[in-house]
Amino acid sequence: MRQLGAETREFALPEFPGLSVVNGLTMLAEAFAAHGDRLTADWTGHGRAFRRLAAAGGLVPAHRYLRAQQLRTRLTSALRTRMSDAGIDLIATPTWPAPARPYTDEALPGAELNLTAAWNPTGFPALALPMGFESGLPLSLQLVGRPWSEPALLTAGAAYQSATTWHLRRATPDPACTPSPRPGPGPGVAPRPAHSRGHASTDLRFQPRRARSRRPRRARHRPRTSGPRHYHGDQPGPAQRGVPAKLGPATVPNQCA
Numbered sequence: 001m002r003q004l005g006a007e008t009r010e011f012a013l014p015e016f017p018g019l020s021v022v023n024g025l026t027m028l029a030e031a032f033a034a035h036g037d038r039l040t041a042d043w044t045g046h047g048r049a050f051r052r053l054a055a056a057g058g059l060v061p062a063h064r065y066l067r068a069q070q071l072r073t074r075l076t077s078a079l080r081t082r083m084s085d086a087g088i089d090l091i092a093t094p095t096w097p098a099p100a101r102p103y104t105d106e107a108l109p110g111a112e113l114n115l116t117a118a119w120n121p122t123g124f125p126a127l128a129l130p131m132g133f134e135s136g137l138p139l140s141l142q143l144v145g146r147p148w149s150e151p152a153l154l155t156a157g158a159a160y161q162s163a164t165t166w167h168l169r170r171a172t173p174d175p176a177c178t179p180s181p182r183p184g185p186g187p188g189v190a191p192r193p194a195h196s197r198g199h200a201s202t203d204l205r206f207q208p209r210r211a212r213s214r215r216p217r218r219a220r221h222r223p224r225t226s227g228p229r230h231y232h233g234d235q236p237g238p239a240q241r242g243v244p245a246k247l248g249p250a251t252v253p254n255q256c257a
Contacts, residue, residue, distance in 0.1 A: 001092065004159050011088055015075040019118040022075070025060055025068040026121060032057025072121040079122065083146055090156055091144040095128045099137035100171075116142060125150050127157045130166035138171050 002008055031054040039046060039054055046054075083091075095116050119126050124144050131141035141160070145153035161167055 001156075001160065004163060006090075006156070008092075011083075011086065011091060013079075013091075015079045016118050018071055018075050019121050020114075022068045022072045022121045023117045025064060026072070027117075028053060028057035029060040029065045030057070032060075076122045080146065089145065089149065089152060093142050093144070095140040095142040099134045099139055102137070119144055123147060125153050127153055129157055129161055130169075131164070132166055133169070133171070136172055138166075 035046075035050075035054050036058065039051060043051065082088075093115050097115065116126065116128070124147060126142055126144045129141045129143070130138060132139045143153055143157055143160075
C-alpha cells in the first residue's frame with residue numbers, strides 16, 4: 001500500500017473485543033428468531049454447524065440482546081469519531097489471524113478469532129483481498145472504510161489488486177480434503193426434494209411435536225366445608241330435602257335406622 005502512495009500508520013482498536021461480543025449475541029439471537037420454526041420442522045435439512053449456532057440463539061435472553069444493541073451504538077459512535085479525528089480513511093487488517101484452515105480441520109466455535117465479524121455491528125464497509133500464501137494455504141487482507149465510503153474503499157482495493165497477482169493464483173487442492181457427499185435417506189425412504197425445506201422431517205430421531213387441541217374445562221362446583229354438621233332421626237337430612245350435604249374435613253353424617 002505504501003508503494004501505491006498510501007500513508008500508513010498504526011491505529012489501535014480498543015472497541016474490537018466489545019464489538020466481537022455484540023456480533024456474537026446479535027447473530028445468535030437473530031438467527032434463532034429467523035430460522036427457529038424451520039429448524040423445528042426440518043432439523044436434518046440444515047447443516048450441523050448452522051443447527052448448533054441457531055439453536056444456541058434460543059438461550060440468549062431478551063435483556064442481553066437489548067444491552068448488546070446499546071453497546072453496539074456506543075462503540076460504533078466512538079470508533080467513527082476516532083477515525084475522523086485521526087484522519088483515517090481505511091483500516092487494513094488480516095481477515096483471519098492465520099492461513100486458511102484445511103477442510104479436514106474442524107475448530108470449535110470461538111477457538112479462533114475471526115477478524116471480520118466484529119465489523120458487522122458497525123455497518124462499516126469492508127473488502128477482502130488475496131495477499132499471499134503460507135505453507136501452500138492462502139492469506140487474505142481486509143480493508144475497512146468509514147460509513148458511506150464505498151467508492152474510496154473499492155478504489156483502494158482495485159489499486160492493490162492491479163499491483164499484485166495473488167488473485168490469479170490458486171491453492172493446490174489436497175485429495176484428502178475433498179468433501180464427501182451428503183448421505184442420502186435410508187432404505188425405503190423417498191429422497192426429499194431440494195425445494196421441500198420446511199416440510200416434516202423423515203428422520204425418526206427427530207419429529208416435531210403435534211399440536212393438541214384442548215377441550216374446554218367444565219366448571220366444578222365443590223361443596224363448601226363450613227364445619228361438621230350432625231343430623232338426628234327427627235330432622236330431615238340433606239338427601240331428603242334435596243340439598244347437598246356440607247361436609248367438614250374427615251366428617252361423615254350420622255345415619256339413623
